[in-house]
Amino acid sequence: MIGALVIVFREVIEAALVIGVVAAAVKGLPHRGRRVAAGAAIGVAGSILVAAGLGVLSRLADGRGQELFQATVLVAAGLMLAWHNLYMARHGHEVAGKLTAMGSAVTAGTASVTMLVGVTAIAVMREGSEVALFLYALAAGHAGSAGLALGSLVGLACGAAVGFVLYLGLSRIPVRRLFTISGWVILFIAAGMFAHAAGYLVAVGWLPPLMAPAWDSSGLLSGTSVAGRALGALAGYTPAPSLTQVLFWLAAFVAIGGAMMKHGAKPAGARTMTAHATAAKDPVQES
C-alpha cells in the first residue's frame, strides 16, 4: 500500500504542480475549473489509451515510438506555454487592468484557453499513463488489491492537494504581479519541457549527447526524490543531463524570455495601459 502511495504521489505531483501554475496564470478566464476538468478528462482518456497501446507505440519507428511520442507531446506543451506567455506579454496589462477594475471575468485570448486545456491534458496523460502501467504491474503481482487501491487514492489525493495549494498560494498574489510571476514560472516549465524532449531524442540517437552527463548532481538532489521530481516538473531538473539538454534548456529560455521582453517591456505603452485601467474604474466610462 505504501509503495503504491509513494509512486502514485510522485507521478501525480508532477502533473499537479504544472496544472496549479497554469490555472493560476489564467486568472480571469471564465470557466477555469471546468476547463481544467476537461483537460484532465482528456488526459485520463489519453493515458489509458497510451498504456493500453504501449506495445504498438513502442514498436513504431524501429522501437523509438515511446520517446518520439513523449518528445512530441512535450514540444507541443512547451509551444502552448510559450504562446500563452507571449500573449500575456502583449495583453497582460489589459487583462490585469480589466480584472482589477471590475474583478470579473475577461474575454481571454485563444492562447490562454488552448494552453490551459492542452497543457493540463498533456501533463495528466504523461504521468497518468505511467500510473496506469504501474498499477497494472502491481495489481497483476502479489500485492493486495484493497491496499493497493487505497494507497493509490491517497497518493492521488496528496499529489492533487499539493498542486491545489500551489494554485491557492499563487492566486493570493495581486493580479498584476501574479501575471509577472506566473510568466516566469511558465518560462522555466517550458524550458524544462524542451530540454526533456531533447533528452528523449538523445536517448534514441537522433541527437548527439555532446557530453553525457554535463554534470551529476544526483548526490545533491536525487531525481527520484519528491523534491527532485517537483523541480523536474517546474524547471526541467534532471540530476545528470547531457550537454545537449542543457543547451536546449538555455536556447528555449533565451528565445521565449527574449520574445517576452521584446513584446512586453515597453514602459511607455505599459503606462498608457495602466492609465486605461485606472480610467476603466470609472463606471460611467465603462458602461
Next chain:
Amino acid sequence: MMKWRTLCTAVALTLMAGTVIAAKPAPYAIDIHDDHFEPETLTVPGGTRVKIAITNHRSVPAEFESSELNREKVVPAGTTMELWLGPLKPGRYRFFDDFNPRVTGWIVVPDGGHPR
C-alpha cells in the same frame, strides 16, 4: 542565401555524423525478471555510444529507469526494447525497474578502457 546553405550543410553533416555513430552495433543485453536483472552488473566500454537490448521476461510491464544514466523506458511484458547510452565516463551507474523498484542492477564502465 549562402549563409543558409552553409547552415543546412552543417546541420546535415551533424545528423550524418550522428547516424554513423548510431549505426555501430553493440550487442549488450539486460533481461528483466521478477526478482532480479540478468546480468545484475553489465560492463560496457566508456567513451563510445553503446546499444543495450532490454528484454522484459515478466508477465507485467516494466520501466527501465536510471537517473544516473538519465534514461527511462517502459518495456511491455515479453518484449525487447533498445536503448542508446553514452558516451559514458568510467564509473558505476545504478538502474532499476520503476514498477518494481526493489530490483536494481548496475552498469559499470571500467577505467582506462577508452581514452576520452
